[in-house]
Amino acid sequence: MEKIDVVVLGAGAAGMMCAIEAGKRGRRVVLLDHAERVGKKILISGGGRCNFTNIHCRPENFLSENPHFAKSALARFTPSDMIAMVERHGIRYHEKTLGQLFCDRSAHDIITMLERECAEASVRIILGAIAISVHRNDHLEVHTSDTVFQSESVVIATGGLSIPKMGATAFGYTLAEQFGLRVVECRPGLVPLVFSAENREQWCDLAGVSAEVVARSGTRPRRGNFREKMLITHRGLSGPAILQASSYWSPGETVTLDLAPDLKVLAPLLAKNSRRDAAAAMNAVRAVLPARMAERWVALHNPDDWTNASLAALEQRLHQWRLLPAGTEGYAKAEVTVGGVDTAELDAKTMQSRKVPGLYFVGEVVDVTGWLGGYNFQWAWASGVSAGESA
Template identity: 45%
Template sequence: MQIFDVIIIGGGAAGLFCAIHAGQRGRKVLVVDHSKKMAEKIRISGGGRCNFTNIHASPNDFLSNNPRFCVSALKRYTQHDFIDLVKRHGIKFHEKTLGQLFCDDSAKDIINMLLKECKDVGVTLRTETSINQITKTNNGFALESTMGPMECESLVVACGGKSIPKIGATGFGYEVAAQFGHTILETRAGLVPLTFTDQLLDHMKSLSGLSVDAIVKYGKTTFREGMLFTHRGISGPSILQISSYWKEGDPIAINMAPDHNIQEELATARDKHPKQKLSTVLANFIPKRIAEKITSDVGADRTMAELGKKTVNQAAAMINNWQVKPSGTEGYRTAEVTLGGVDTKEISSKTFESNKTEGLYFIGEVMDVTGHLGGFNFQWAWSSGYCAGQYV
């Protein structure tokens, strides 16, 4: 029988960070992961450079049915605390747009930092280890695994959500939560590209590969970042952001020239350049291929002087207020996160311990807390892992 003070299921960002801080308290800690390597999601993140936090991180950057739940943890372990740790390890990093911090060299720098911190406090790491059964005991938990039987006082579920199954993501964490009576809020793919119907794709195929700066709106929620036309639909940061809010069957509004009122620009062009064609004028504000597509759609690649007001308004609306109804998303296959999960109303916001089962903890993505794009979900992993690590 292998006996530990703490067993953490999941060797990702949250699990490793919890292990470090539990180990620093002198706890005997085991981290198990069914994959061949720890921290695979860190490795592939940020194009291989890991957007490890955001300098502007705040509770306003997270979605949850219980929006106040994340406040305490984000205050107790902030982005500045993690940045200090990165600096102590001599990892070089840089800021991109909107406060996003990336490693200069490789995401492996963050992984190596976490593994070294684990080693320094005696954490045991085991990969290719699956948990087959969990039983509550008088002293904690008994686990049956592919590495044999194990026991622990505290059990931490840190195995994330369903996003990116090709690196090993599963719904196992939800199964454990359900076993111990927890409510699982409906899960769905978040921070994910949106797809079009075959008919719309065929209509838009000439735009595949083009990107624009865009304001994307759904209800009262708006994001302004890049948008990319793809062979499946639309992607890019602004689309990934809005996807976490979008509900299937609803339209979204896209402004592809957010710094220009196209209706006014076309009125000015009609006065000053009456002999210019509509596509030529539009190409001053949007990529040429999009200008040509819109001109074709309104059926009016004539000179500005020849255009009626209705046609001008129609073209302007297609740029400043394009109403499009996606058919769906690309799903967990390409989603960066999983929305929903273990209901946080049944978890302590201080200790991250289950309110239903003593000694059972949940951290990271498995819970119903989802950050915006840009390093926020990693910050949630660090903050929740740190807080639980003080109590497990």
């Protein structure tokens, strides 16, 4: 048995940041991960360039049963703090659309930064370590395949269920339930949607066609009408707008797409002496959608007549195209897990369990899920810092 101050399970973004902060306070920290290297999901993020934060990050960009929970951590460690850390290490970066910051070179730069910070904080990293169980006697104990660590604090940063080929497991959720903590039902988030059989037959031969849309999930009022690109795939819909909407989607609900945001597409057909037929409608819709998609959409939505009322109804369908997905591509293609350890079980300032002193949960394992575009990384950094300042 080895006595230590803080054991962090999971060497991803949240776990490494937590270990760094705890180490800076002079705590003896061990960081354990079952993988052969740290930050495996960091390396594949942002197409290999790591979308490490978003300059517009705010609590409204997150889903949770408690929409206020993330406020404390996000205020404690902001995008500006992350940018300062990146600049301190001489990492060059650039802004893409909508405030997303990416490394100029590679996600390896972020990994190297975190490893250096860990070394400077005297964090001991042990890779290939399988955490078998966690127990509480007089102290918390972490049992691995070959060691027992006795610790004052244990931080669970084991992530969610997304991308199982990267080693994702339900360990964090199982552990929470072991200690009597509630877990909000989990589901894939930021994930492509799968067409019904009928829609697949109608659309999937257009795989690869994309368009700018506004996407919204469900019928209940919710935050998040997402104006970005939609992509038709061989199984359904993807692209940033669809991934964003998917986090709000539940089975049995529709997805509504505005195919021509802010435009009156069929207005030319309403002009005096204008031509009113399928060919005229096709030309109008081609002006806002890729030709193949425009042709297919008009063919599937041809009105019985071309009266003003029929044209108005056709215009409305362009802006409110409702689809009923058969499902999602699942955790294999999901970027995040929606749901997780109930925030009511945790202290918002420290991420510590209210029921088990010394037990902390950070990052994706918690019921806080960000939008696409660097928000989930910012939550990982911020929640990790909050726990590291307390553990």
